[in-house]
Amino acid sequence: MAAMAAVAGSAAAVAAGSVNGSVFVKVEGGNVISSAFLGRKVVVGAGVKAVSQRRRGVVAYVAPSTTEKSTVSEPEKTANGVAESQKGGQCFGVFCVTYDLKEGERPKTWKKTVRIAVSGAAGMIANHLLFKLASGEVFGQDQPIALNLLGSERSRDALEGVAMELEDSLFPLLREVNIGIDAEEVFQDADWALLIGAKPRGPGMERADLLDINGQIFAQQGKALDKAASKDVKVLVVGNPCNTNALIALKNAPSLNPLNFHALTRLDENRAKCQLALKAGVFYDNVSNVTIWGNHSTTQVPDFLNAKIHGARVVDVIQDEKWLKEEFTPRVQKRGGALIQKWGRSSAASTAVSIADAIKSLITPTPEGDWFSSGVYSNGNPYGIAEDIIFSMPCRSTGDGSWELVTDCEVDDYLRERIKKSEDELVAEKKCVAHLIGQDNGYCDLPEGDTMLPGEL
Numbered sequence: 001m002a003a004m005a006a007v008a009g010s011a012a013a014v015a016a017g018s019v020n021g022s023v024f025v026k027v028e029g030g031n032v033i034s035s036a037f038l039g040r041k042v043v044v045g046a047g048v049k050a051v052s053q054r055r056r057g058v059v060a061y062v063a064p065s066t067t068e069k070s071t072v073s074e075p076e077k078t079a080n081g082v083a084e085s086q087k088g089g090q091c092f093g094v095f096c097v098t099y100d101l102k103e104g105e106r107p108k109t110w111k112k113t114v115r116i117a118v119s120g121a122a123g124m125i126a127n128h129l130l131f132k133l134a135s136g137e138v139f140g141q142d143q144p145i146a147l148n149l150l151g152s153e154r155s156r157d158a159l160e161g162v163a164m165e166l167e168d169s170l171f172p173l174l175r176e177v178n179i180g181i182d183a184e185e186v187f188q189d190a191d192w193a194l195l196i197g198a199k200p201r202g203p204g205m206e207r208a209d210l211l212d213i214n215g216q217i218f219a220q221q222g223k224a225l226d227k228a229a230s231k232d233v234k235v236l237v238v239g240n241p242c243n244t245n246a247l248i249a250l251k252n253a254p255s256l257n258p259l260n261f262h263a264l265t266r267l268d269e270n271r272a273k274c275q276l277a278l279k280a281g282v283f284y285d286n287v288s289n290v291t292i293w294g295n296h297s298t299t300q301v302p303d304f305l306n307a308k309i310h311g312a313r314v315v316d317v318i319q320d321e322k323w324l325k326e327e328f329t330p331r332v333q334k335r336g337g338a339l340i341q342k343w344g345r346s347s348a349a350s351t352a353v354s355i356a357d358a359i360k361s362l363i364t365p366t367p368e369g370d371w372f373s374s375g376v377y378s379n380g381n382p383y384g385i386a387e388d389i390i391f392s393m394p395c396r397s398t399g400d401g402s403w404e405l406v407t408d409c410e411v412d413d414y415l416r417e418r419i420k421k422s423e424d425e426l427v428a429e430k431k432c433v434a435h436l437i438g439q440d441n442g443y444c445d446l447p448e449g450d451t452m453l454p455g456e457l
């Protein structure tokens with residue numbers, strides 16, 4: 001057991017000591033397989049050479065019975081401590097151990113592992129999110145998951161630290177942790193891609209520069225998803241400016257379904273629900289049908305016209321239009337900035353919660369009559385919003401990962417005018433990144449007066 005601590009970058013170091021403490025086994029079709037089957041081309045730490053090996057089959061990982069003792073096969077070690085059978089493999093530490101189960105210990109059934117790729121995995125948001133994913137609270141307590149974590153040269157050590165914390169958490173549903181710095185390798189076979197990593201806007205940096213720098217990251221990641229991910233991958237872009245980053249990723253992934261690309265506006269929806277609940281003196285749960293329209297920026301439109309409290313129209317319950325227009329709306333739009341002023345950094349925990357909510361909204365049926373907000377591909381929308389942008393709108397899901405637009409929201413002049421402003425901003429952002437989405441004649445002329453991110457005041 002003591003050997004559990006000695007994990008960094010070394011599968012072999014943990015293998016022998018983890019029989020009772022670890023609950024991870026690898027089986028294929030009920031037969032024990034070698035961890036060599038897991039090998040894929042990634043870098044797991046300094047001194048480890050990248051070698052290309054492809055998985056030869058779907059691998060499911062399940063918890064062994066604790067009643068009978070299992071034996072553990074310890075991979076042979078190379079000079080640098082990495083198991084021979086793991087050479088070039090991307091698995092991390094205890095997640096590389098292969099257990100040789102006896103007949104009675106083999107599980108009868110298990111769900112296919114859901115593979116989740118996360119970029120910016122050593123960042124603040126991921127630090128909250130990964131543990132929610134691994135605990136089962138997002139995909140369910142009977143759903144094994146694999147985490148493929150994308151870092152960079154900058155974050156190589158930090159990424160190993162994150163993987164070590166995941167090891168030490170003994171999550172029974174967490175069947176693989178793979179780390180790497182090559183997007184194509186890390187996105188291999190991903191069912192979900194949570195794209196969180198992005199360069200933060202620094203002092204004096206022009207918005208156009210941020211769009212360009214981050215746009216290049218998302219162009220590259222879109223291409224990598226196109227090549228490597230599951231063709232049904234669901235992509236949730238969090239890194240700002242998330243709507244335009246999501247559009248760039250989508251445009252660089254022509255073989256993927258554009259409808260599977262989302263920009264995170266669920267945090268804004270949650271913030272709006274909180275403010276409405278507070279004003280009405282009700283519990284959050286009684287606030288429903290809240291749409292965030294538009295961009296995840298200060299032009300976003302939190303819709304109080306269609307929102308409900310206890311099933312009644314918010315405008316009838318709160319009866320304070322001045323507050324709704326002049327306090328509620330800017331408070332939601334600028335909540336990110338207000339939080340940065342207090343906290344000294346941008347929302348991380350509540351963002352992770354909202355990512356979990358956004359995923360759950362796609363994998364569980366939307367309650368009758370309700371909806372959720374997501375930045376989705378605008379083609380075919382019935383609200384007259386420009387096509388070919390990522391625009392936050394009201395969505396419903398049957399729970400199979402897909403979504404459909406709610407088409408019958410009321411849009412009055414007040415809403416229309418504000419929605420138009422956010423639409424104009426997104427169209428302008430798109431022109432700034434024309435060179436990254438295969439379009440000619442781009443120029444960057446962003447509307448004056450507004451800040452681009454909720455975190456900027």
Ligand SMILES: NC(=O)C1=CN([C@@H]2O[C@H](COP(=O)(O)OP(=O)(O)OC[C@H]3O[C@@H](n4cnc5c(N)ncnc54)[C@H](OP(=O)(O)O)[C@@H]3O)[C@@H](O)[C@H]2O)C=CC1
Nearest residue numbers: 120123124125151152154155197198199238239240264267
């Ligand atoms: N949509 C939403 O509702 C919200 C979005 N956000 C956005 O999410 C993103 C991540 O936030 P958070 O996790 O707090 O940020 P952190 O700064 O903690 O982490 C961000 C990660 O981005 C990666 N990164 C990618 N490119 C660069 C670069 N050029 N320079 C520096 N770092 C880079 C880094 O990882 P590595 O080195 O491994 O690449 C870093 O770990 C930000 O863009 C933020 O604005 C935040 C809150 C809400």
Ligand SMILES: O=C([O-])CC(=O)C(=O)O
Nearest residue numbers: 336346347453454455456
């Ligand atoms: O601007 C930021 O980085 C933070 C942000 O998106 C938010 O809090 O909504």
